[in-house]
Amino acid sequence: MAVTYMDLVEVDLGKLEAAVSDWKNIVDKLKTAAENARKGMKAKSDKARWAGVNATVTREFVDKTTKEISDLHIEANSIYQVLNDAHTELVSLQKQVRAARAEAQKWGIRVDDYGDGTVHCVYPHDRSTGDDHTQEQVEARQELEGRINRILSHASEIDASVARALRKSHGSDPNNAGHSSYESLDEAQVERAAELAKLGIKMTDEQFTELNSILKWNAKDADFSTAFYTSLGGPEETLEFYGRMSLDGTQGNDKERLALTRQLQRSMGTALATATDAGNEPHLSARWGEEFRKLGNKSIELYPGAGNAPYGYQILGGLLRYGNYDARFINPIAEHVVQLHHKDPYFFMNNKPMTGGADLDWGFNPSGKNGAGYDPLTSVLEGLGHSPEAAKKFFTDEPTVYKEDGTVDKNASLGYDYFDELNKKDFVWPPDSLVHPGSDGAKHVRDMGPDALGHALEAAVTGSAWDADPPKLHRDETTQDIMARVIERYNVTVADGPHDNMKDSLARMGAAYIDDLNYSIKDFGGSGDELGRDRIFAHSSDGSTRTSFGEQAARNFMMLVAADEDGYKTLSSAQQVFAASGLASLEENRDAGISFANNAAKVNGILDESRAHQIREDFKDDETARNLEMEKQGEWRKTLMSGGVAAVAAGGTALLLGPAAGVVAATAVPVLVESGGETVNTVYGNHTLQYLEDHEYKNDPEALAAVQGLESVGERGAWTPASNYADAIGMTQAEKDRLNREIEGSYRDGKDAISDAEKVSS
Incomplete structure (x- = not known):
């Protein structure tokens, strides 16, 4: 059941805080009891010379009792950890929603609680003004409504995750303690996300919605994101999961499934950026980037026996389009992709499906923005467009040469830099689309790459993601130098x-x-x-x-x-x-x-x-x-x-x-x-x-x-x-x-x- 606006505004979280404190006391007492049982009666039982019935019944009873006390401690600690994390997050969300309510009152906006976890913000009827509102007032109302609904969605996810974790911690047998154990709410959410991900395309829409909700609100949490990607198995398993989900979600005319797949793309991309950022703790090892490069131009068999198995970079590109990536992860991939393109501009596009009557949006970019997802060059440029520091380094750092298998070629030199290469007038932009050549839809299939290049350059010279809302300018000597190169290149006819x-x-x-x-x-x-x-x-x-x-x-x-x-x-x-x-x-x-x-x-x-x-x-x-x-x-x-x-x-x-x-x-x-x-x-x-x-x-x-x-x-x-x-x-x-x-x-x-x-x- 969703958390409502009035629930979150009015709930006394002090009671939850008191419950957290009580559970902490219980944990401490059970820890002492478990230690006493283990060092006391269990130790004495193990040393005793039992004979007859005592050798089985009494010894077994002591062992079982000791284990049950230990299990009670584990269960109590799990409940405490989950409730403690939930209290911390809900306190923050309550402060945010109350601040939003205060803003609404200042603007004279009424917040209507629908009772289903959503609200509608309105200006009360005012005859004196004819209900006319300035653009600023309209935007304020829209922003508040969106903000409150996001807060409620996040609170509902926490509520659902806590309830699920408590059920699993307690189990279904009231006479048997000790079941699932969690050290944090994150851990419980990772477990559930992994369970759902294993279902793959067999997920119902309800299960898919649940997975998306967990991912959406935890994608920027390094603990969660790192553990989630680890649960998938590794780089190849990650590509297999996302590849199947993406193709399934973009096939046919199921608009609800497509919307769910688009949300998965955004959240998984953001989570991958979080998990691969070496500045976060914890984070995935550098091996993930190395493996992704090795898989970049290798076929990934998503369905046994199916033709046109996609290359790793084609699948990975769908994820790279979202998230602010660490240069240490995305730049080697971007460099490798550009170098592969330089050798053969159509290498990846020659691997797109022979569509016949297939959907034109079928592919690895469910968003539908700038390509179907078969050209990883457009994808990595979009990724750089959301990764300002990485974009800055990409256009200014000395290039590293990569072999076709994605490993570094220490004895080679590139002979060109990426700014000049991508801004060449005769640069060949791949047609990342399934439209038939010569059709009306084919007129603009090469427009998407230049658009993505513009986004990457924009991030590099402004220091902000091209579509950040709101962004903040971060200029320095390096960004200024890149801007000078842009003006030098584009002050022509x-x-x-x-x-x-x-x-x-x-x-x-x-x-x-x-x-x-x-x-x-x-x-x-x-x-x-x-x-x-x-x-x-x-x-x-x-x-x-x-x-x-x-x-x-x-x-x-x-x-x-x-x-x-x-x-x-x-x-x-x-x-x-x-x-x-x-x-x-x-x-x-x-x-x-x-x-x-x-x-x-x-x-x-x-x-x-x-x-x-x-x-x-x-x-x-x-x-x-x-x-x-x-x-x-x-x-x-x-x-x-x-x-x-x-x-x-x-x-x-x-x-x-x-x-x-x-x-x-x-x-x-x-x-x-x-x-x-x-x-x-x-x-x-x-x-x-x-x-x-x-x-x-x-x-x-x-x-x-x-x-x-x-x-x-x-x-x-x-x-x-x-x-x-x-x-x-x-x-x-x-x-x-x-x-x-x-x-x-x-x-x-x-x-x-x-x-x-x-x-x-x-």
């Missing part, structure tokens, strides 16, 4: 530019480095800057990692990215907040502030003209459609500047657009940047400002709020932050007019930089 599926990642990467892009546009090459560029950008980035990508390279990169609608929105929103906040940090230095404002206006001009040029190219034969797209661009800029901002509760930290980054036009995405105890709201959809704030970049609430005041677009968008800055530093009207003319000129300089001769073209 469209013909040699990024695959369309990479552009959303490149836009988020550009937004994360919007400070350095501005710094680069101010690139004077060491002359003509009497103020000193570093002085103007004194609060932008850490001086040790501040980087100029070069004015032309930065401009061309922004041209490529901002030509795309979502890329333009992502970079523009980042630019507006950066400009407003940057000016706030320079209120004590008028000359530097004016120089900063002009440079920011130039960047605005570059972004606007890049998008405008692409619109003209896309709709050069349809003036009506072209005008409509231009109008959409202007309307979006108005929304960005004039109140498309949801009010955000104080006390948060910077938020970044998650998987939907780039769609800031459609929804107001709040970011919190704290300054002097105050909180700033804006629609900026990236984490850069939090990073800058962490490095003493001064964010001013009033200056940031200035981005909401725009009434028109174009050069006025560039002027608004400067206008507020002019007011803040007390400029006269004549000085404001002069600054306005300068800003307009700088904005047009940015637009003019995208001249006909320089425009990115195909």
